[in-house]
Amino acid sequence: MKALYAGSFDPITNGHLDIIKQAASIFEIVAIVVASNPKKAATGMFSLEERQQLIVQACIEAGLDKNTTRGKSHTVCVCPDRLIVDFAQQIEANILIRGLRAVSDFDTEFQMVQFNRKIKPGMNTVFFMPDERYFYLSSSAVREIYNMGGNISEFVPKCVDGTLRNRKL
Ligand code: ADP
Numbered sequence: 001m002k003a004l005y006a007g008s009f010d011p012i013t014n015g016h017l018d019i020i021k022q023a024a025s026i027f028e029i030v031a032i033v034v035a036s037n038p039k040k041a042a043t044g045m046f047s048l049e050e051r052q053q054l055i056v057q058a059c060i061e062a063g064l065d066k067n068t069t070r071g072k073s074h075t076v077c078v079c080p081d082r083l084i085v086d087f088a089q090q091i092e093a094n095i096l097i098r099g100l101r102a103v104s105d106f107d108t109e110f111q112m113v114q115f116n117r118k119i120k121p122g123m124n125t126v127f128f129m130p131d132e133r134y135f136y137l138s139s140s141a142v143r144e145i146y147n148m149g150g151n152i153s154e155f156v157p158k159c160v161d162g163t164l165r166n167r168k169l
Pocket of ligand 1: 007
């Protein structure tokens with residue numbers, strides 16, 4: 001079965017990676033889709049293409065490249081400006097993956113499931129909860145810490161930390 005995991009991934013965090021690992025242990029193909037979110041665009045850290053490359057690198061670093069999980073493969077792509085459910089249908093994915101952190105995620109996620117069901121009957125959403133270390137981790141917190149000169153290395157994959165360190169040089 002093919003599943004789609006969409007997000008801003010700006011940048012990919014260890015929390016996202018935890019969800020990808022869990023999904024890859026269940027679904028044959030997990031398409032990781034970088035979607036531009038107009039609400040978050042103004043505070044962007046990486047371009048859509050950079051985010052995509054960092055996800056590929058992070059998955060390799062985590063040993064999630066081809067044939068290492070139950071999943072036959074994962075793919076990473078950028079979503080064109082359209083609804084995720086339409087894009088999912090185009091790439092023949094019928095499961096949407098979402099991560100559930102603290103209870104605060106629940107309300108928005110619940111609404112999104114209802115909307116997506118209305119727009120595209122048959123499209124199901126599967127939620128994964130991250131390890132407790134990542135319950136309060138978000139890309140926006142990482143951006144904030146980084147912008148204030150803090151150390152983000154324990155929150156993000158090595159490639160993200162390395163890329164940002166090189167930027168400072
Ligand atoms: P963020 O909210 O960090 O900006 P995204 O918009 O990229 O992240 O979120 C994409 C999906 O990943 C959402 O379902 C979100 O709940 C989930 N997610 C984000 N951070 C985490 C985390 N630390 N643990 C589990 N799921 C997460």
